[in-house]
Amino acid sequence: MQVRVVAARPWDVEADILAVPITSDAPSDELLAELDRRLGGSLGSYRAIGELDGKAWRSAMLAGGGETGVDWVLGMGIGVLGEQTRVTAPRIGGALMRRLIGVSVGRLAVWLPSSLAETDGVGAAALVELVARGVVEGMADPYAIYREDIEREVPPQLDELILCVVDGDLKALGAAAERGAIIGEGGNRARRLAQRSSNDVSPDVLADEASAIAAEHGLAATILGPEQAAELGMGMFMAVGRGSDNPPRFISLRSGGAGHTGSNGRLLAMVGKGVTFDSGGISIKPSDRMEEMKMDKTGACTVLAAMATVARLAPGLPLMAVAPAVENMPGPHSTRPGDVVRALNGKVVEVNNTDAEGRLILGDALTWAEQQGATHLVDVATLTGAVERAFGKLITGGFGTPQAWWDEVSAAGERQGERYWQIPLIDDYKAEMESWYADLQNSSSPEGSLIKSGLFLREFVTRPWAHLDIAGTAYLRKNMPWGARGATGVSHATLVELALNGA
Ligand code: BES
Ligand code: ZN
Ligand code: MN
Numbered sequence: 001m002q003v004r005v006v007a008a009r010p011w012d013v014e015a016d017i018l019a020v021p022i023t024s025d026a027p028s029d030e031l032l033a034e035l036d037r038r039l040g041g042s043l044g045s046y047r048a049i050g051e052l053d054g055k056a057w058r059s060a061m062l063a064g065g066g067e068t069g070v071d072w073v074l075g076m077g078i079g080v081l082g083e084q085t086r087v088t089a090p091r092i093g094g095a096l097m098r099r100l101i102g103v104s105v106g107r108l109a110v111w112l113p114s115s116l117a118e119t120d121g122v123g124a125a126a127l128v129e130l131v132a133r134g135v136v137e138g139m140a141d142p143y144a145i146y147r148e149d150i151e152r153e154v155p156p157q158l159d160e161l162i163l164c165v166v167d168g169d170l171k172a173l174g175a176a177a178e179r180g181a182i183i184g185e186g187g188n189r190a191r192r193l194a195q196r197s198s199n200d201v202s203p204d205v206l207a208d209e210a211s212a213i214a215a216e217h218g219l220a221a222t223i224l225g226p227e228q229a230a231e232l233g234m235g236m237f238m239a240v241g242r243g244s245d246n247p248p249r250f251i252s253l254r255s256g257g258a259g260h261t262g263s264n265g266r267l268l269a270m271v272g273k274g275v276t277f278d279s280g281g282i283s284i285k286p287s288d289r290m291e292e293m294k295m296d297k298t299g300a301c302t303v304l305a306a307m308a309t310v311a312r313l314a315p316g317l318p319l320m321a322v323a324p325a326v327e328n329m330p331g332p333h334s335t336r337p338g339d340v341v342r343a344l345n346g347k348v349v350e351v352n353n354t355d356a357e358g359r360l361i362l363g364d365a366l367t368w369a370e371q372q373g374a375t376h377l378v379d380v381a382t383l384t385g386a387v388e389r390a391f392g393k394l395i396t397g398g399f400g401t402p403q404a405w406w407d408e409v410s411a412a413g414e415r416q417g418e419r420y421w422q423i424p425l426i427d428d429y430k431a432e433m434e435s436w437y438a439d440l441q442n443s444s445s446p447e448g449s450l451i452k453s454g455l456f457l458r459e460f461v462t463r464p465w466a467h468l469d470i471a472g473t474a475y476l477r478k479n480m481p482w483g484a485r486g487a488t489g490v491s492h493a494t495l496v497e498l499a500l501n502g503a
Pocket of ligand 3: 278280354355356357358
């Protein structure tokens with residue numbers, strides 16, 4: 001799909017459909033008023049009978065033609081003008097594509113009045129970037145991945161997206177829109193992979209996907225099998241995959257050359273949990289919703305896709321992705337509750353709950369990333385059910401230390417319209433993770449279990465580190481007006497923004 005930003009009045013732009021955001025508080029906008037006049041006053045009359053009152057995601061398709069350059073005008077309610085933020089901007093794009101399911105459209109124009117860029121310090125460049133990303137993400141529907149001949153049931157695939165602004169630096173805005181589209185494509189790559197079922201995506205398949213990304217973008221790939229991982233001393237990583245016939249793969253991608261850091265002296269490692277299915281192992285989960293545990297590889301999919309996206313936007317930038325991939329199954333070879341293993345950093349860990357497996361593979365992956373020279377770490381993981389209970393499906397909970405590093409990670413998220421909330425790391429709770437037999441155990445009482453998940457991971461890092469628990473936000477259980485049910489691609493954009501560090 002081609003993306004363009006044009007400076008034009010909304011009636012001058014030529015397209016199949018012109019989308020027009022409609023706010024519920026109807027501030028006076030001369031251009032919108034003139035467009036309405038050219039539409040014979042239909043926007044006004046639709047508003048008057050309540051059909052297009054600006055309430056978020058209520059919409060109506062109007063005939064264009066006549067004194068406009070488009071065949072159709074799609075009015076899309078977006079709510080109160082003053083409540084528009086970087087979180088809502090991509091949803092405008094997403095809602096348009098969801099609304100267009102079943103509609104034939106190749107060229108879509110979106111009118112972006114300057115008032116939208118002015119609220120909450122969003123800014124014109126961020127607005128076009130985020131709306132373009134939303135459109136691209138809105139075009140993908142995880143519902144389609146195993147089906148054929150369902151074009152009419154999924155969003156149309158646009159040939160061209162035209163973002164129409166009043167004025168501004170069109171070159172800079174065009175670049176911003178292009179960046180948004182590329183980040184959207186990367187997010188979709190993460191979503192497609194995360195969404196695939198566990199009989200389709202084993203650790204080996206994740207490794208193949210990583211190799212394909214490496215070949216596509218000229219990255220260095222390291223893929224360790226069980227013998228090598230055991231040899232290196234990854235006792236926690238090795239504890240999880242034992243019950244499965246699908247052998248573990250410790251996957252890493254790197255750009256920028258071995259031993260290289262960025263101009264700021266940093267090497268960021270993005271570490272993603274890659275549990276291709278989490279049955280719980282011997283500490284088996286209840287059957288209710290167990291099928292959702294195909295999504296337990298989302299962190300890995302996200303860091304691999306982010307690596308590819310950064311390679312497109314800033315080729316050669318020193319960066320690392322680490323994706324420990326395992327399948328957590330019960331079986332005669334499974335780790336048992338009470339088994340004691342030695343982590344890559346030398347700590348001895350009692351696995352008292354085989355369902356707290358994410359922290360085991362991530363702990364060794366974080367140590368490995370540091371051994372490879374990472375100066376800064378961020379991990380992304382569907383780690384706890386507790387984070388979903390606390391924050392729901394629209395806020396990612398996380399931890400970070402030192403505070404300045406957390407602030408940097410969450411600021412990157414804010415710029416990309418993704419919400420994070422910091423959870424405190426309280427040392428007092430460490431006492432509850434003490435073990436009779438080992439330095440620590442991997443799970444304890446449910447009180448404060450979310451905090452304890454962070455405390456456990458902190459045992460395996462010595463450098464600036466942030467942990468993003470996407471267990472709630474990684475996938476939606478139902479369609480939203482602005483987004484499809486299934487994998488969301490959450491935190492892909494944040495990681496890309498963080499890696500680019502303003503570049
Ligand atoms: N993969 C799960 C967490 C999860 C739960 C993700 C629901 C998505 C939706 C994780 O491995 C897990 O089982 N966590 C346990 C930890 C507990 C045993 C300390 C949990 O949250 O119950
Ligand atoms: Zn898990
Ligand atoms: Mn688990």
